[in-house]
Amino acid sequence: GESVGLHLPTLSVQEGDNSIINCAYSNSASDYFIWYKQESGKGPQFIIDIRSNMDKRQGQRVTVLLNKTVKHLSLQIAATQPGDSAVYFCAVLYNQGGKLIFGQGTELSVKP
Amino acid sequence: GAGVSQSPRYKVAKRGQDVALRCDPISGHVSLFWYQQALGQGPEFLTYFQNEAQLDKSGLPSDRFFAERPEGSVSTLKIQRTQQEDSAVYLCASSLGGRTRGRGNYGYTFGSGTRLTVV
Numbered sequence: 257g258e259s260v261g262l263h264l265p266t267l268s269v270q271e272g273d274n275s276i277i278n279c280a281y282s283n284s285a286s287d288y289f290i291w292y293k294q295e296s297g298k299g300p301q302f303i304i305d306i307r308s309n310m311d312k313r314q315g316q317r318v319t320v321l322l323n324k325t326v327k328h329l330s331l332q333i334a335a336t337q338p339g340d341s342a343v344y345f346c347a348v349l350y351n352q353g354g355k356l357i358f359g360q361g362t363e364l365s366v367k368p
Numbered sequence: 369g370a371g372v373s374q375s376p377r378y379k380v381a382k383r384g385q386d387v388a389l390r391c392d393p394i395s396g397h398v399s400l401f402w403y404q405q406a407l408g409q410g411p412e413f414l415t416y417f418q419n420e421a422q423l424d425k426s427g428l429p430s431d432r433f434f435a436e437r438p439e440g441s442v443s444t445l446k447i448q449r450t451q452q453e454d455s456a457v458y459l460c461a462s463s464l465g466g467r468t469r470g471r472g473n474y475g476y477t478f479g480s481g482t483r484l485t486v487v
Contacts, residue, residue, distance in 0.1 A: 290476075298481075299372070299459050299478030299480050299481055300459070301478070302476065302477075345410050347410075350413075354416060354424065355401065355413040355416055355424060356401075356413065357413070358411050358412070359410050361409070
């Protein structure tokens with residue numbers, strides 16, 4: 257099977273700083289990875305994804321890095337803002353079009 | 369509507385009571401997923417439909433849990449004889465289904481969930 261873990265349950269950063277949230281996965285055959293943001297009382301919201309044939313993908317203020325050698329995934333948020341405060345989950349697609357396996361989440365707090 | 373709609377938003381049930389949670393997916397979305405999210409945890413897969421066919425129910429924790437999608441649109445998750453350990457947020461997600469080559473997210477959109485509290 258697949259398991260997904262995160263290194264830190266909480267992360268506190270100063271507004272304007274960069275944030276890095278890490279994730280590890282177990283199955284070397286995994287080929288699709290997603291980062292979600294979840295605010296209180298809401299469902300997970302898609303941030304960015306990456307396929308295993310890439311090692312980096314950039315979005316608006318966010319970058320996902322994939323290291324397949326050590327089975328590690330990270331999310332970088334540039335110039336973190338108070339609105340970025342939320343719980344962040346990485347998820348791995350278990351099979352094409354099928355279920356997602358989520359990590360336990362990192363709660364990001366942004367101090368003004 | 370434009371998103372995935374779940375009802376009720378909150379449900380308090382007495383232990384032993386049966387509950388039914390509803391999910392209205394995005395119109396035209398073929399795939400529908402149910403996840404269970406305990407407090408402070410990541411969502412855990414329960415079951416998956418493609419149209420009306422339930423293709424994977426490996427995540428249902430016991431035979432007290434039952435899901436259906438009879439017409440390939442609205443889905444209901446039913447929990448019989450609720451127990452305190454069933455207390456969680458139940459999330460529904462839908463997607464267009466199949467591999468969406470060149471597009472991100474496989475088109476998964478989550479609803480806001482139903483928070484079930486069993487007392």
